[in-house]
Amino acid sequence: MAETILVTGATGTVGSELVRALINRGVNTRAAVHSIIKGDRLRHFNPEVQLVEVDYHRPASLPLAFTGVDRVFLLTPFSDQQLIINQQLVDAAKAAGVQQVVRLSAAGADMEPGIQLGRWHRQMEQYLEQSGLSHVILRPTSFMQNFVNYQGQSIREQGAIYLPLGEGRMSYIDAFDIAEVAAAILTDDVAKHHGQAYTLTGPQAVNHTEIAGIIGQATGRPVQYVDVPETAARQAMQGAPQWMVDSMMELNALGKAGHLAGTTPAVEQLTGRPPRSFQEFAQEHRHELMPA
Template structure:
């Protein structure tokens, strides 16, 4: 019977965690929590011999049922930000009721935990969930994950190679971007080993980069001159609004850009290498993979 459960198993991070676990333990030891077992990604997971358990963060009873017999729970933070707080409370309480032994939670990197943070709307649920876990009596590992390296092209803009400009109000701030694959390999190692009980890890890169440095790297890789422009927040909002970008997307990117500018994501760490024995993919390596040729 499965003793490791992955929530959000059909998401981009969850799928990679399942795949990484399958290289470390038998499929019979793994269960995947899904909302829709008929979804293509869920069917693929089941085809690998992994047990599917149907549940939803908003349905407490389904969580208690899904968590039965589970000793280690990989808890992927919810993506429904307006409703995330009660959903996360459901997960922690259900884990306690079901007798889960250890929760590995995907939190996020930050410095400023007050309401003055430009990403306070994202931070609140993470901060409270960490507190709930620490007071739950369950053994935990908190993964304070930096921004996804996979999303770097979104920050650069889909037309960056045409315009030759990275346009983002991130100032000179640096970010320790980490790929989902490296995050997944770290999680799988933690889920299949000991020594990570009641610990918090900064899941970030070994080197952080500013967008000016990213522009320099991209220029060297592609042979095209790429410039970085950091506009004022007002100019950024006006420019993107005129370009027809939805207001919620502008607010989200502006918030993270301001967080970067204020140093929220500049921390570096060798935790991935220390736990997995492999160095995470760096920004230059990723840029070569995506933009070379």
């Protein structure tokens, strides 16, 4: 009997790419979504994808989502409730007899003392590790897609990237590669990866002046990088919860200091091909970064 894989966070940056990757492999894929209407766009990958509505504020919605599931991709939302949500998802997986959980964490989660985001991720990793479930941890660096999702408007309208990152280099990764790694593990022998933690990076570390140049070349128009002072960056995030502002500024400080520049061979080892470069990403997404 064919396995069924549940993807949580299925409409997000990584989740939607993973649904695509699993469908392309002919896997029975169940997508956990907040709204069936919102999740319906996933059906363009394959009309047979199963959609199941999950409300993290209603734990009673979880047992149905996990019923008949063999493996799970576990992605928790960026929320002040993420520790509780992670616990509920792990407990539901255990109760359903799931064979394997692949959890999306973050690079640096194992750093000591680390930053708050990393400490939260590590706590969530540890809860999974202590559950007794066969598990794999994926720790990707920041996503290349951030330049479409969060910087896209300023790139399109002003030809500018505004970030408080100085000339710090970062090894951004394409969400496509994260999904390909997750799909490879979720369709491989469970025992082969049990207990492993993989740090996933792009092929090279680039600074944001270089990124602006790469995007400019791909879109055929000048793009500049503007290094934003910390005070101005905090002001720009006014209205966001304080925990979120503080967490993002801690992460930015790590990037500015060059602590997020390391690369690993994990993507190529797990997928059999090198990770996508920022040049490849920019070419593929250039139309999303051009003026309307």
